[in-house]
Amino acid sequence: xxxxxxxxxxxxIHPYIAGESELPGANRTVKLSSNExxxxxxxxxxxxxxxxxxxxxxxxxxxxxRLRAAIGKRWGLDPTxxxxxxxxxxxxxxxxxSYGGPGRDIIMSAHGFSIYYIAGIYAGSRVIKVxxxxxxxxxxxxxxxxxxxxxxxxxxxxxxxxxxxxxxEEVARFRAALPPEVLLVLDSAYAEYVTHPAxxxxxxxxxxxxxxVMTRTFSKIYGLGGMRIGWCYAPPTVVDVxxxxxxxxxxxxAAQAAAIAALAEPGWVEKGCAHNAEYRPxxxxxxxxxxxxxxxxxxxxVLVDLGTIETANAADxxxxxxxxIVRKVGGYGLPHCLRVTVGTAEEVGLVVDAFAEFxxxxxx
Ligand SMILES: *Cc1c(COP(=O)(O)O)cnc(C)c1O
Numbered sequence: 001x002x003x004x005x006x007x008x009x010x011x012x013i014h015p016y017i018a019g020e021s022e023l024p025g026a027n028r029t030v031k032l033s034s035n036e037x038x039x040x041x042x043x044x045x046x047x048x049x050x051x052x053x054x055x056x057x058x059x060x061x062x063x064x065x066r067l068r069a070a071i072g073k074r075w076g077l078d079p080t081x082x083x084x085x086x087x088x089x090x091x092x093x094x095x096x097x098s099y100g101g102p103g104r105d106i107i108m109s110a111h112g113f114s115i116y117y118i119a120g121i122y123a124g125s126r127v128i129k130v131x132x133x134x135x136x137x138x139x140x141x142x143x144x145x146x147x148x149x150x151x152x153x154x155x156x157x158x159x160x161x162x163x164x165x166x167x168x169e170e171v172a173r174f175r176a177a178l179p180p181e182v183l184l185v186l187d188s189a190y191a192e193y194v195t196h197p198a199x200x201x202x203x204x205x206x207x208x209x210x211x212x213v214m215t216r217t218f219s220k221i222y223g224l225g226g227m228r229i230g231w232c233y234a235p236p237t238v239v240d241v242x243x244x245x246x247x248x249x250x251x252x253x254a255a256q257a258a259a260i261a262a263l264a265e266p267g268w269v270e271k272g273c274a275h276n277a278e279y280r281p282x283x284x285x286x287x288x289x290x291x292x293x294x295x296x297x298x299x300x301x302v303l304v305d306l307g308t309i310e311t312a313n314a315a316d317x318x319x320x321x322x323x324x325i326v327r328k329v330g331g332y333g334l335p336h337c338l339r340v341t342v343g344t345a346e347e348v349g350l351v352v353d354a355f356a357e358f359x360x361x362x363x364x
Contacts, residue, residue: 013121016114019327026323030350032341033327035160035190035301037223038275039344041258042268045224048261052254060253067256068231070263077203077233083242086250088189088215088230091242093119095152095213098241099183100125104151109137111162111332113187116154125152135295135303136164139174146178153178156187157202158194161329161339163297168200175205175212183238184212189230190299192221192269193276199298203233210235218255220300221272222262227255276300280342286352287340290359301341304355309335311362318358324351 019033041049061067064084072079085091092115100106100123108116110129120127126149130142137155146153155174158165175184186202194201202214213234219225229251234242262268284294284302293305304326306312312328316338319326327339340351 007124009121009124013118014331016118017328017331020325023320023323023325026320028323030324030343030347032301032343032347032351033325033339034225035220035299035339035341036225037221037272037300038279038342038347039223039268039272041223042262042265044261044265045222045227045258048257049227049254052257055253055257058253060249060251060256062248064251064256067251067260070260071231074263075203075233081206081236081239082231082233083239083246084229084231084251084256085246086230086252086255087219087225087228088187088217088232089115089119090228090246090250091215091230091232092116092154092185092187093122094242094246095183095185096120096123096125098245099152103149105147105149106152106154107142107145107150108154109142109159111135111159111334112137112154113156113160113189114331120152132162132164134164135162137166139166139170143174143177146182150179150182152183152185154185154187156189157199158190158298160189160299160301161327161332161334161337162303163295163299163301165194165196165199165298167196167198168204169198171200171202172205172208175209178211180211182211184209186212186214188214189217189220191216192273193300194298195273195277196298206233206235210237213238218259218262221269222259223268223272224255224258224262227258228252229255229259272300275345276342279345279348283340283342283348283352286348287355290352290356292355292359295337301339303329303334304338304340306336306338312336312338314362315355315358318361319351319354322350322354322357324354326351
């Protein structure tokens with residue numbers, strides 16, 4: 001029998017590996033593998049999802065008008081320059097399929113978010129991964145990789161899984177040095193967690209240029225990863241393209257309602273951000289005190305460097321026996337590291353203790 005064949009490059013794509021959520025046999029699982037916010041679903045969003053059940057037989061508002069208005073109000077942005085997606089991943093795919101394609105190169109940093117690679121190859125592009133410096137995107141090297149074929153560049157800021165952040169000034173200089181026909185996508189999935197004064201999520205650069213977009217998500221600090229909702233802020237020409245190609249009903253009734261409610265939840269972002277600012281350093285310090293290197297992070301996660309692949313695998317296995325799931329990042333070219341999400345105060349304590357116990361045992 002002959003099976004129908006996709007384009008050959010499709011079979012070079014490895015399926016995205018999501019953070020696991022269950023450990024068979026464990027009576028309690030601590031899930032620190034997907035950078036989900038530490039506090040679950042905002043109560044008002046939970047109520048909105050329940051109410052949305054009544055409306056689930058109707059198609060959603062294809063333009064997400066109320067949600068775009070709410071986002072625009074929250075961030076002081078023109079709603080006509082916002083497009084919503086089924087997670088920001090949805091929009092990342094649309095960028096690749098619209099601006100990439102055969103003969104059109106995409107550039108990303110070596111340890112950048114894996115969806116850029118998957119979506120880029122899917123679109124038929126060559127995807128160039130540029131080596132980083134100190135686990136931070138090397139903007140000069142990325143510039144040097146630009147050719148007349150380059151059409152799209154992805155930059156996660158802060159980046160997942162490394163946690164590294166680029167100052168707004170450096171990103172602006174990078175944009176200015178890029179050819180105008182290159183679309184720069186600033187993926188600011190973790191923007192709400194950043195406290196560094198040199199940071200800008202990208203709105204200023206989108207406003208100042210006609211060829212830069214910023215993507216955001218409700219999956220992290222807003223606690224709605226399961227609802228699949230993200231958005232981008234883009235120049236009118238890019239908005240026009242996205243509205244031609246995206247699924248006409250790409251954001252569900254429940255997702256739109258949940259996101260609108262989450263935006264109005266009093267103090268939610270402040271609480272998540274303050275918790276992260278307190279417990280990310282505690283997580284890092286605790287793991288460092290156990291004798292391990294932790295990379296600096298501006299996100300709601302840290303990258304723990306175990307030195308070797310064997311030690312990383314052994315630590316992961318030990319954490320699992322303790323009921324703790326973290327994220328292996330071999331697929332990101334970092335097989336000697338583990339990524340750990342900043343959980344609740346209790347979860348941070350548990351994972352720090354588990355790393356300390358692992359190190360005690362491995363010293364014998
Ligand atoms: C989590 C994450 C996203 C968000 O994905 P959604 O599809 O919105 O859930 C995007 N980019 C990066 C770098 C991320 O870590």
